[in-house]
Amino acid sequence: MADGDLGGRPGGLERRSFDARVLTGESPLARARRVVVAVAPAVMRWVGQQLGTLSRISARPAARARMASANTIRRQPMVVRVLLVPLASLFVAMGVALQITSGLGVGPGDMVASGLSAATGLSFGSAAMLMSGTLALIATALGRPPKMGTLVNVALIALLIDLFLPLVAIEGGYLSRLLHFGVGLWSVGLGIGCLLHARLGIGTHEALSLAISDHTGIAVGHVRRSQELSLLALGLVLGSQFGIGTFLVALFIAPVISAGTATVGKALTTLATTFDVPEIDAHVADISF
Numbered sequence: 671m672a673d674g675d676l677g678g679r680p681g682g683l684e685r686r687s688f689d690a691r692v693l694t695g696e697s698p699l700a701r702a703r704r705v706v707v708a709v710a711p712a713v714m715r716w717v718g719q720q721l722g723t724l725s726r727i728s729a730r731p732a733a734r735a736r737m738a739s740a741n742t743i744r745r746q747p748m749v750v751r752v753l754l755v756p757l758a759s760l761f762v763a764m765g766v767a768l769q770i771t772s773g774l775g776v777g778p779g780d781m782v783a784s785g786l787s788a789a790t791g792l793s794f795g796s797a798a799m800l801m802s803g804t805l806a807l808i809a810t811a812l813g814r815p816p817k818m819g820t821l822v823n824v825a826l827i828a829l830l831i832d833l834f835l836p837l838v839a840i841e842g843g844y845l846s847r848l849l850h851f852g853v854g855l856w857s858v859g860l861g862i863g864c865l866l867h868a869r870l871g872i873g874t875h876e877a878l879s880l881a882i883s884d885h886t887g888i889a890v891g892h893v894r895r896s897q898e899l900s901l902l903a904l905g906l907v908l909g910s911q912f913g914i915g916t917f918l919v920a921l922f923i924a925p926v927i928s929a930g931t932a933t934v935g936k937a938l939t940t941l942a943t944t945f946d947v948p949e950i951d952a953h954v955a956d957i958s959f
Contacts, residue, residue, distance in 0.1 A: 765855060814877045
């Protein structure tokens with residue numbers, strides 16, 4: 671037998687053996703595939719449950735506040751409420767900018783703005799303002815016009831995101847970018863907490879959900895879930911950032927909002943005690959949003 675044949679047989683046998691293992695499901699790759707196929711349905715169900723929770727929390731600020739903590743929302747003097755709006759915009763814009771620059775993906779609510787920015791060349795802030803303005807116009811046409819606090823918040827967030835993006839750029843490994851993203855997520859939670867305590871308007875997403883619910887009779891939670899999924903799909907089509915960060919926001923935004931709202935409430939109580947500013951205790955269910 672030729673030397674070439676002797677030298678080639680082990681390799682050929684090894685290849686045939688590997689092919690046989692793949693066909694019979696014995697290779698590590700095949701085993702891993704079976705595990706993924708078995709686990710994927712359970713994971714998808716869990717993700718769906720978490721997204722459902724996110725939709726319920728986002729559907730209406732009062733409901734979201736109740737889930738955060740009934741005792742953390744108190745009536746504040748008007749000057750405090752007004753000051754909380756730009757502070758909320760600052761925190762949210764900083765958080766979104768940190769998420770974008772981490773490169774791990776943006777949250778579902780920001781995917782359309784990210785996609786518009788990628789497709790049109792607009793800055794992220796301009797795309798976010800365009801999207802929010804469109805949602806506000808539709809909500810207004812359906813009988814749910816946004817309040818002044820909402821409009822101010824939208825405009826400030828759009829401007830501040832573009833301001834922060836070059837300032838918070840990061841270069842580093844995966845762990846440092848994950849930490850970067852986590853700080854951004856916490857910042858968004860604090861910003862939404864400030865907005866809830868300000869009680870000067872709801873978000874454009876919430877306004878549109880309520881308007882559609884008013885006209886169709888469909889429960890707000892169902893409307894919000896459909897709305898979020900539609901926006902997520904549109905963002906993907908437009909070329910939005912998408913990654914592990916998208917799922918992190920979807921899964922953890924609810925507890926982060928709760929913690930952020932509680933933190934802002936404690937800070938306001940401390941300030942009121944320190945500077946002898948009167949507070950009117952009020953259960954959140956009695957507060958009109």
